[in-house]
Amino acid sequence: MEVRREMKVYLLNPPYFPHFGRGARWQDTGRGGTLYYPIWLSYVTAVVEQEHESKLVDAPAWNWDLKRVIDDVKEFKPDVIVMDSSFPSLNNDIKVAEEIKKSCDGLIVLIGPPASKFPDYILANGGVDIVARFECDFTVKEIADRREKGEGLEDVKGISYRRDGETTHNPNREFTCSEDLEGIPFVSKIYKKHLNIRDYFLGQSLYPEVQIFTGRGCPNQCTFCTWPQTLMGRKYRVRSIPNVLDELEWIQDNLDVKEVFFEDDTFTISKERVLKFCKEYRERGLDVTWACNARADTLDLETMKEMKKSDCRLLIAGYESGSDEILKKIKKGFTIKQIKQFAKNAKIAGLLVHGDFIIGLPGETKETIELTRKLIKEVKPDILQVAVASPFPGTEFYEWCKEGGYLLTDDPNEYLDEAGHQKAIISYPELTNEEMVKEADAMLKRYYMSLSYVPLAMKQVLRRHGLDEMRRLWYSARMFLGYVGGREK
Numbered sequence: 001m002e003v004r005r006e007m008k009v010y011l012l013n014p015p016y017f018p019h020f021g022r023g024a025r026w027q028d029t030g031r032g033g034t035l036y037y038p039i040w041l042s043y044v045t046a047v048v049e050q051e052h053e054s055k056l057v058d059a060p061a062w063n064w065d066l067k068r069v070i071d072d073v074k075e076f077k078p079d080v081i082v083m084d085s086s087f088p089s090l091n092n093d094i095k096v097a098e099e100i101k102k103s104c105d106g107l108i109v110l111i112g113p114p115a116s117k118f119p120d121y122i123l124a125n126g127g128v129d130i131v132a133r134f135e136c137d138f139t140v141k142e143i144a145d146r147r148e149k150g151e152g153l154e155d156v157k158g159i160s161y162r163r164d165g166e167t168t169h170n171p172n173r174e175f176t177c178s179e180d181l182e183g184i185p186f187v188s189k190i191y192k193k194h195l196n197i198r199d200y201f202l203g204q205s206l207y208p209e210v211q212i213f214t215g216r217g218c219p220n221q222c223t224f225c226t227w228p229q230t231l232m233g234r235k236y237r238v239r240s241i242p243n244v245l246d247e248l249e250w251i252q253d254n255l256d257v258k259e260v261f262f263e264d265d266t267f268t269i270s271k272e273r274v275l276k277f278c279k280e281y282r283e284r285g286l287d288v289t290w291a292c293n294a295r296a297d298t299l300d301l302e303t304m305k306e307m308k309k310s311d312c313r314l315l316i317a318g319y320e321s322g323s324d325e326i327l328k329k330i331k332k333g334f335t336i337k338q339i340k341q342f343a344k345n346a347k348i349a350g351l352l353v354h355g356d357f358i359i360g361l362p363g364e365t366k367e368t369i370e371l372t373r374k375l376i377k378e379v380k381p382d383i384l385q386v387a388v389a390s391p392f393p394g395t396e397f398y399e400w401c402k403e404g405g406y407l408l409t410d411d412p413n414e415y416l417d418e419a420g421h422q423k424a425i426i427s428y429p430e431l432t433n434e435e436m437v438k439e440a441d442a443m444l445k446r447y448y449m450s451l452s453y454v455p456l457a458m459k460q461v462l463r464r465h466g467l468d469e470m471r472r473l474w475y476s477a478r479m480f481l482g483y484v485g486g487r488e489k
């Protein structure tokens with residue numbers, strides 16, 4: 001089929017703080033020099049580009065300011081502009097849309113987590129023409145197709161827009177199915193064509209790396225987690241293993257990267273699928289170091305060993321808390337006992353673990369923080385992350401905070417400090433926001449600056465790709481010390 005190239009679509013990760021990560025789960029200017037790919041926007045690009053001339057622009061990665069973006073838009077002359085958004089940057093993103101509107105008559109479509117929660121607010125300002133709610137790859141493509149044919153938007157599912165001066169909300173679009181995901185061109189090709197892979201850095205990954213999805217959605221119920229509740233839904237749908245391996249093969253042959261990160265909410269949900277992946281990976285003779293998100297209740301030792309044999313390097317595990325009570329309250333679905341077993345198995349299998357903890361979840365007190373501290377000491381993650389709980393609109397946790405009167409601000413635009421880092425925006429009678437930040441910073445500092453971290457760091461350096469591990473550790477350490485120094489001032 002001949003590809004039509006009449007419509008021009010401009011896909012923009014709007015300017016905000018440099019290195020601001022709209023593609024992250026907790027959107028802020030990441031600690032440790034982190035910069036996420038604009039991953040959702042890149043997938044939209046992959047779908048739209050099949051039919052329309054497209055340009056993907058990552059302003060926070062390229063340090064582009066608004067003027068630079070507007071000049072570029074004027075030059076490209078798009079028919080449709082697709083803008084990513086996030087809760088903490090929402091007002092900024094709406095403003096960017098307003099400014100672009102002044103110098104371009106393209107249709108402006110806003111996507112991202114706030115789209116599903118605040119469509120009326122977004123449309124009220126006049127810059128944004130259409131809001132594409134939840135998972136939007138095929139919604140955006142349909143908007144571009146319709147525009148090309150001069151057709152109306154009345155029956156385009158998943159959008160809110162203004163019609164005759166009124167805001168109209170069309171019904172939700174069904175989430176994609178596995179076949180849909182299978183048909184999306186490889187996002188790694190989009191990275192190569194539109195972005196510079198050397199711009200992106202994840203503190204836990206070998207550099208340079210790429211992030212891809214082998215599946216979307218998460219069936220688990222964690223109350224604080226944003227993507228399943230504001231973007232991708234609760235059903236895990238997956239690409240076939242041959243399709244994923246084809247992409248890995250393409251990456252191996254075409255990109256100079258040291259690691260591929262599977263950003264699936266939980267790649268490890270199906271043991272069967274993971275084992276099949278590992279078997280077929282080895283049968284193809286691939287040599288691509290990879291890492292993935294993993295739940296503490298989904299992997300046994302046998303599977304971890306298979307993963308290790310198939311070049312898996314690291315698991316990101318959301319342990320969240322050292323208190324069983326808190327794990328229950330946030331509907332995490334596993335226990336401290338399971339966390340300990342998982343950590344032990346990973347060490348036996350030879351997989352690194354990046355352990356994520358959160359301070360300030362429901363029920364947090366000084367005593368539960370102590371339990372978390374003890375658990376960290378016991379499970380000794382190779383890389384530790386401690387964040388302050390951030391209740392994003394659209395999540396059950398947000399509603400809980402709101403009902404309890406724990407929110408210090410109801411405005412997500414106030415979630416970041418002047419450096420673009422996440423602030424603590426909740427406070428409990430038994431634990432204030434300042435105490436949460438202090439505890440999280442102290443945990444990180446104590447962990448990374450203690451002598452007992454030395455063997456953990458050495459273990460990382462003495463592995464395959466030891467030199468790359470050393471560079472990663474050095475870069476993360478520099479950025480971390482800068483961050484801690486800044487906080488202390």
Ligand code: SF4
Binds near residue numbers: 266
């Ligand atoms: S398992 Fe992970 S991705 Fe799924 S809901 Fe819980 S925190 Fe979110």
